[in-house]
Amino acid sequence: MIDALRAFIEAHQAVLALAILAAMFVGFLMERLPATVIAILGACTYLALGILDAEAAYSVFSNSAPIVIGAMFVLSGALIRTGVIQRVADAIMARAEKHPRLAIVEVLLGALVASAFLNNTPVVVVLLPIMIKLAEVTGISAKKLLMPLSIAAVLGGTLTLIGTSTNLVVDGIVRDAGMPRFGIFEITPIGLVTAASGMISLALMWWLLPSDKPIKGDAGGGEGPLYLTELALQDGDDLIGARVEAFKGLPRSGRIVGVRRASATVHGADLECWTLAEGDRLIVRVDAATLMTWREQRRFRLGIGSGNPAENDMVVETMVAPTHPSIGQRLVDIPFLQKIRARIIGLDRPLHEPGPDLASVRIRAADRLLVTGGPREVEALRDNPGLIGADLAKTRAFRRGKAWIAILCMAGVVTLAALEVMPIGVAAIIAIGVILVTRCIDSDEAWGTIDGDVLILIFAMLAVGVGLENSGAVAMMVGWVKPLLAEAPRWVLVFGIYFFALILSELLSNNAVAALMTPVTLAIAAELGVDPRPLVIALMIGASACFATPIGYQTNTIVYAAGDYRFVDFVKIGVPLNIITGVSTCLAIVFFLT
Incomplete structure (x- = not known):
């Protein structure tokens, strides 16, 4: 019986392989299981039936594409960790205050260029709150800005080999097939045609974008939580004797709420002419990363509480439980501040502005606290029944002094690959070694930046x-x-x-389409006796430049939720954009490469 079954499978391997592939397509479309799980089930079925033997299965791990993709995730994470991305975002917002409408164009072009060298998902995540603020400043609906942001990022990914993981997957399969590897800028002439036709078409179709306001209050975007904190000026600080406006340490997302001197607090218009003195406490709302950076710098005495900061102090993030006995009381009177050596350095209250200062905040359930203390204090916070989920804070300080290293490493990877001094994978791995040794980013953070789902799906x-x-x-x-x-x-x-690649990518994962279609494309080219390179480039761009559905590309999914779009909004813009960019790209390939 078993021998007969094996004989049947061997005799009908091709048909069974296609049947399993069709079942996978159905699974991808139904979305009852994650795409990664469906892909693994498909590969496991091939293994179980003997369609794929062990040696062939192991061979996929020698493909360089997933390694390069993982390395680019880490390098992008280093740029975020060293504050490079935040500095760029701050510069954009500073310019937007003077020329908001021009800033919209600059952000879209910036997303286009940045996505040619960085993973476009973090690019969109970083620029999303900026676009939302620009919408507020200009009075333009966020829906008219967020979809173009995703489109610009997708188009940017078509400009270089490292612009999107799809390109790298195709390149890895091509090299395994014995063809010369793609240069980092080899597809750039065609990508420029794709990007130019897409951006021009988007400008002409601007009127088709929805103009209604998102139902969600902040369009689902915005920065992370802004913590209320206090910065006590210490003896000899440069700010003593200066006006409040002299404090330049805030990112664009932060703001000075007031100044407390003894028992008096100054707010609003009075801040403009207030001169700071020793012992004054700046009341500030700021993101967690900046707050952690100030803590490491030790310039200010942060927050409220007892004891002086120690070298082994840690930061705990926790939430006030609904059963906490101090709800309704002032934060300064919370019991654990009197019982243990701890300081509250920040408080966040979603959808509300706590105040007027940190000490006077009346505690509410679900308030999020950042608390510093030593190992004993951390254990005490974890054992406190009035606190929920007390654990070490995941947000860390920016390492701005190492930003130049991260920038040089990314630039070095691009330059070495472009000049063909070494393969991009080798250059990227060396760059990771440099940023880890120089501590631009810690190893646990570096591995945390890697999207495991993407890599497993590709394998x-x-x-x-x-x-x-x-x-x-x-x-x-x-x-x-x-x-x-x-x-x-x-x-x-x-x-x-x-x-064909475009249609499949609107329904399935881009990387899955690239992995499946590349061998077929190479085989068609070999059978017909034509140069496979133009066909492979058409596959690369077709599998990436898809705009007609919110599931067609990850950045589309991000803005779909953030902008409160309808599915039909993407169809209305995406279908004509797909046709225009597709025809332009194919004509460019035919004209330049065939």
């Missing part, structure tokens, strides 16, 4: 692609299409591969 789909090829399924598919394409002009082949 699983690479395995499925190898199974399809080894089983004869790829040859079978090529046999089906060869009679249709044998006498067709080369431009038909370019258009066909581009738009």
